[in-house]
Amino acid sequence: MSAFSSTDAETGAIGPFHDALHARYVVELGHRLDSPTSYEGAVTEHLRMSGVYWSLGALSLLRDADEVDASMGLRGGVDGGGEENGGGGRRMRRAIVDWVFDCRDPRSGGFGGNCSGAAFGVGTPGTATTTPCPHHGHLLYTLSALQILAMANALDDERLDKDAVARFVSGLQNPDGSFCGDEWGEVDTRFTYCALSCLALLGRLPIPRNDGEEEDDAIVDVRGAARYVMSCRNFDGGFGCVPGAESHAGQVFCCIGALSIAHSLHLLNEGRDGCDADLLAWWLAERQCDSGGLNGRPEKQADVCYSWWILSALSIVGRVSWINTSRLGQFILNCQDDEDGGIADRPQDMPDVYHTFFGLCGLSLIGHLEKIGNREGRTYREVDPVFALPTDVVRRLGLRAQVISYSNGDVEDRLKMHSILDGTKASLK
Amino acid sequence: MHGQKRSEYKSRLLNPKTSSKLATKAQQWNHLSHELLTQRRRLLDPAPPPAGTADAAGNDDRVAKPSSKILLTLTEKMLSVNPDPSHLWNIRREMLLYIPKMEEDAVVETDPIRPSVTNLPNIDIQPELTLTAHCLQRNPKAYSAWHHRKWSLVHFLTNPTLEVDCSTSFPETDDARKILRSELELCSQLLQLDERNFHCWNYRRFVVALLGSCGVRSTSGSVQDAAEDLAANSNVDLFSGSWSSWLNRQSQVSMGAQLLPSAIKFSSNKGMNCEGVQYIAKTISMLTQEELEEIINNEWNFTNSKIQDNFSNGSAFHYRSKLLPLMLEFRLQSSHSPAARYKESLVLAREEWENILLNAIFTEPDDQWWYHRFIVSWVKPSADVGDEMLLEYETLLFEMADSLRELLEVEKENGALGNAVDRDESKGAKCKWAYLGLHLVLSTLLESKILAEGKAADLIEEAGECLTELIQIDPNRRERYQNFAAEIIRA
Numbered sequence: 053m054s055a056f057s058s059t060d061a062e063t064g065a066i067g068p069f070h071d072a073l074h075a076r077y078v079v080e081l082g083h084r085l086d087s088p089t090s091y092e093g094a095v096t097e098h099l100r101m102s103g104v105y106w107s108l109g110a111l112s113l114l115r116d117a118d119e120v121d122a123s124m125g126l127r128g129g130v131d132g133g134g135e136e137n138g139g140g141g142r143r144m145r146r147a148i149v150d151w152v153f154d155c156r157d158p159r160s161g162g163f164g165g166n167c168s169g170a171a172f173g174v175g176t177p178g179t180a181t182t183t184p185c186p187h188h189g190h191l192l193y194t195l196s197a198l199q200i201l202a203m204a205n206a207l208d209d210e211r212l213d214k215d216a217v218a219r220f221v222s223g224l225q226n227p228d229g230s231f232c233g234d235e236w237g238e239v240d241t242r243f244t245y246c247a248l249s250c251l252a253l254l255g256r257l258p259i260p261r262n263d264g265e266e267e268d269d270a271i272v273d274v275r276g277a278a279r280y281v282m283s284c285r286n287f288d289g290g291f292g293c294v295p296g297a298e299s300h301a302g303q304v305f306c307c308i309g310a311l312s313i314a315h316s317l318h319l320l321n322e323g324r325d326g327c328d329a330d331l332l333a334w335w336l337a338e339r340q341c342d343s344g345g346l347n348g349r350p351e352k353q354a355d356v357c358y359s360w361w362i363l364s365a366l367s368i369v370g371r372v373s374w375i376n377t378s379r380l381g382q383f384i385l386n387c388q389d390d391e392d393g394g395i396a397d398r399p400q401d402m403p404d405v406y407h408t409f410f411g412l413c414g415l416s417l418i419g420h421l422e423k424i425g426n427r428e429g430r431t432y433r434e435v436d437p438v439f440a441l442p443t444d445v446v447r448r449l450g451l452r453a454q455v456i457s458y459s460n461g462d463v464e465d466r467l468k469m470h471s472i473l474d475g476t477k478a479s480l481k
Numbered sequence: 482m483h484g485q486k487r488s489e490y491k492s493r494l495l496n497p498k499t500s501s502k503l504a505t506k507a508q509q510w511n512h513l514s515h516e517l518l519t520q521r522r523r524l525l526d527p528a529p530p531p532a533g534t535a536d537a538a539g540n541d542d543r544v545a546k547p548s549s550k551i552l553l554t555l556t557e558k559m560l561s562v563n564p565d566p567s568h569l570w571n572i573r574r575e576m577l578l579y580i581p582k583m584e585e586d587a588v589v590e591t592d593p594i595r596p597s598v599t600n601l602p603n604i605d606i607q608p609e610l611t612l613t614a615h616c617l618q619r620n621p622k623a624y625s626a627w628h629h630r631k632w633s634l635v636h637f638l639t640n641p642t643l644e645v646d647c648s649t650s651f652p653e654t655d656d657a658r659k660i661l662r663s664e665l666e667l668c669s670q671l672l673q674l675d676e677r678n679f680h681c682w683n684y685r686r687f688v689v690a691l692l693g694s695c696g697v698r699s700t701s702g703s704v705q706d707a708a709e710d711l712a713a714n715s716n717v718d719l720f721s722g723s724w725s726s727w728l729n730r731q732s733q734v735s736m737g738a739q740l741l742p743s744a745i746k747f748s749s750n751k752g753m754n755c756e757g758v759q760y761i762a763k764t765i766s767m768l769t770q771e772e773l774e775e776i777i778n779n780e781w782n783f784t785n786s787k788i789q790d791n792f793s794n795g796s797a798f799h800y801r802s803k804l805l806p807l808m809l810e811f812r813l814q815s816s817h818s819p820a821a822r823y824k825e826s827l828v829l830a831r832e833e834w835e836n837i838l839l840n841a842i843f844t845e846p847d848d849q850w851w852y853h854r855f856i857v858s859w860v861k862p863s864a865d866v867g868d869e870m871l872l873e874y875e876t877l878l879f880e881m882a883d884s885l886r887e888l889l890e891v892e893k894e895n896g897a898l899g900n901a902v903d904r905d906e907s908k909g910a911k912c913k914w915a916y917l918g919l920h921l922v923l924s925t926l927l928e929s930k931i932l933a934e935g936k937a938a939d940l941i942e943e944a945g946e947c948l949t950e951l952i953q954i955d956p957n958r959r960e961r962y963q964n965f966a967a968e969i970i971r972a
């Protein structure tokens with residue numbers, strides 16, 4: 053198709069959006085994965101904590117909090133379907149929040165990606181038949197766990213030892229400011245984002261003081277963390293996973309998100325070789341392909357998940373308008389499964405919950421969900437580009453981060469602090 | 482899930498034979514997974530469980546103390562099928578450290594997975610290299626498998642019992658270097674299969690850095706000493722006795738492995754204040770000049786051959802951007818006056834333009850464009866280089882502009898011969914990068930003083946024309962170009 057042919061995207065019309073199918077897809081997915089005969093469930097068993105977070109996040113953009121709670125069994129048990137139970141009565145799924153606490157690894161202090169022995173589908177609400185055997189605590193899953201608890205409004209649950217989790221996180225920081233994912237030493241800027249986001253959610257993040265003085269008693273070195281992130285910047289303005297690694301859009305989100313939470317976005321414009329926030333934004337804008345979708349690196353195929361990684365970063369640096377949002381929105385809609393719900397990485401591919409969540413996030417960040425809501429006479433919740441949580445949750449928790457507001461003025465003037473983003477929508481018109 | 486066609490996937494699931502096969506696999510996996518975790522608990526939890534917690538099979542935790550070798554075998558079995566789960570690699574590492582520990586001590590008095598740092602067991606590296614190689618063949622992007630390979634290497638290399646003689650000259654035969662050299666070979670093979678695998682490029686830089694740190698031992702005796710040196714220099718107590726500080730030492734070493742980029746920042750002398758750089762710089766300086774040069778030259782040539790294989794190779798261009806400042810340091814040797822230094826960087830920039838970029842621009846003009854932008858920025862002179870150097874710099878920019886204009890002329894002629902369909906994005910892309918390059922060179926010239934002085938009006942006009950064309954060719958990014966235009970006017 054020629055780029056100049058007239059499409060729905062060009063005329064501003066938005067194609068069909070399968071709201072009900074997506075909601076059903078997400079709710080049923082949990083039950084499907086619980087089945088001991090699910091191949092998909094087995095190969096993704098180790099990252100179930102993140103899977104649950106993506107599911108909850110996706111449904112939260114489609115439904116209000118009470119509906120999410122009821123249909124996912126967030127805080128109370130939910131009917132797990134009785135047909136597999138061989139006539140032994142209806143089986144109840146353990147409440148998600150209870151299962152999250154089962155996955156707490158007492159040895160490390162963090163949360164694991166899953167646990168054995170008290171998994172979903174076993175036992176009755178509130179009780180486990182055997183002592184849960186959690187996987188090793190890891191920053192990736194600790195963040196997912198805290199994000200789940202945040203959406204469930206359960207961060208004040210008495211089972212959550214905030215100080216212990218914060219100690220787990222701060223214990224993983226290295227002298228150069230970087231973070232390991234767990235005690236086995238893998239270093240990656242993804243973990244810097246996880247660490248800072250975790251501490252923000254726990255209310256334990258020391259914000260660097262404006263007077264430039266270091267705080268000796270801070271549990272982590274936030275400035276050091278930001279400096280490490282900056283040491284991962286490359287000639288194209290993007291960021292890699294360690295110093296020296298090439299730029300990758302997923303990594304860019306982690307680095308920009310970390311700088312945003314650390315209130316250190318001004319570092320972006322203290323570069324050399326012409327590196328600044330706008331060079332980064334330009335590199336991100338060049339990720340838009342002929343199909344309208346976004347890729348993660350030059351010469352790679354477009355993929356729905358980059359709608360999140362790139363749009364969130366562009367939102368934070370105030371440059372969403374540097375891509376064609378209508379064509380991106382159409383690309384995401386083209387990746388819907390119009391029979392069974394869910395969103396895939398590319399048109400005609402098999403959907404999964406990861407791409408479903410990040411596809412919906414993309415639609416939210418470009419204002420498409422809002423337009424669809426207007427068309428259908430309803431209101432969709434919005435996603436926060438820094439914390440990857442619904443904005444009402446971010447507001448309820450009083451989380452604060454930094455964004456560069458959209459304008460053509462001096463970048464210094466454009467650095468503002470907001471609990472939620474305000475600049476993007478205005479720039480879209 | 483990436484790249485699974487929906488119709489094929491669904492019809493596979495509907496096929497009863499396939500779906501029952503998958504169901505069996507799932508059950509096997511779930512069984513192994515449960516088995517592994519409960520065995521681990523039995524092995525590690527010294528306290529007897531409360532009565533009545535015997536599991537469904539009737540096993541009592543108190544009687545069944547499994548051997549850690551069984552757990553090693555279990556992890557191998559599972560990881561060969563799915564190399565992603567990090568907790569499985571964790572259990573494997575626990576067992577690797579635990580088995581020798583158990584053989585030494587009849588009684589485990591403390592937490593067995595946190596052995597004391599002074600008494601870390603050696604590990605047999607070969608099974609780990611074999612297993613991770615197998616896993617990476619299966620999934621070359623498995624973060625956890627790459628990390629385990631790094632962990633094994635570092636653990637092996639930093640082990641105090643390892644007899645390594647680094648006193649001989651560079652191409653030598655000791656174990657450590659032999660292994661590291663074969664790791665570079667493995668990287669080359671994997672990059673042959675996928676030249677954009679960033680995990681593999683990262684691993685390559687990690688190995689190069691370890692090769693570099695081998696040189697440390699030639700002066701300070703052992704890696705252990707080197708690690709202590711590094712620790713002393715970065716004010717970190719690596720041997721305070723806790724497991725996590727030992728691991729910190731590991732990550733120190735593996736971050737030391739990121740030496741190339743940090744060394745670049747150090748050597749280019751432009752406001753580097755990152756902690757840890759001192760010791761990395763020390764590491765570099767401990768190598769003899771020849772050793773370091775051979776390592777870096779080898780990498781420089783490797784990126785060159787990758788680019789010659791395929792001009793559109795962003796990963797290789799990226800690596801080159803990190804190596805270039807190091808190449809400058811080698812070329813300079815002893816001369817350090819700002820003018821001499823600048824003269825050499827100009828020579829390097831011109832070489833990159835003529836030998837690499839010019840060829841690439843006429844063929845695949847996407848990935849390399851960012852490298853062009855980098856070269857133009859990198860070679861921008863500071864005020865103290867003198868008028869002669871400034872003149873040479875501007876000459877290079879004017880030459881770049883001429884080549885790009887020539888390319889655009891050729892494209893225009895081709896366009897005139899073709900039909901209107903040629904004006905779609907894929908055809909326009911070539912012009913896009915040339916226009917962007919021309920715009921870049923012209924706006925850079927506008928900031929310069931000598932030759933450009935009397936030509937400002939012409940340069941502004943031509944840069945503006947580039948943007949007008951770009952808005953036409955690349956409407957998706959219209960706003961970006963409009964921002965560009967506003968910048969020219971403001972300046």
Ligand SMILES: [Zn+2]
Nearest residue numbers: 355356357397
């Ligand atoms: Zn994807």
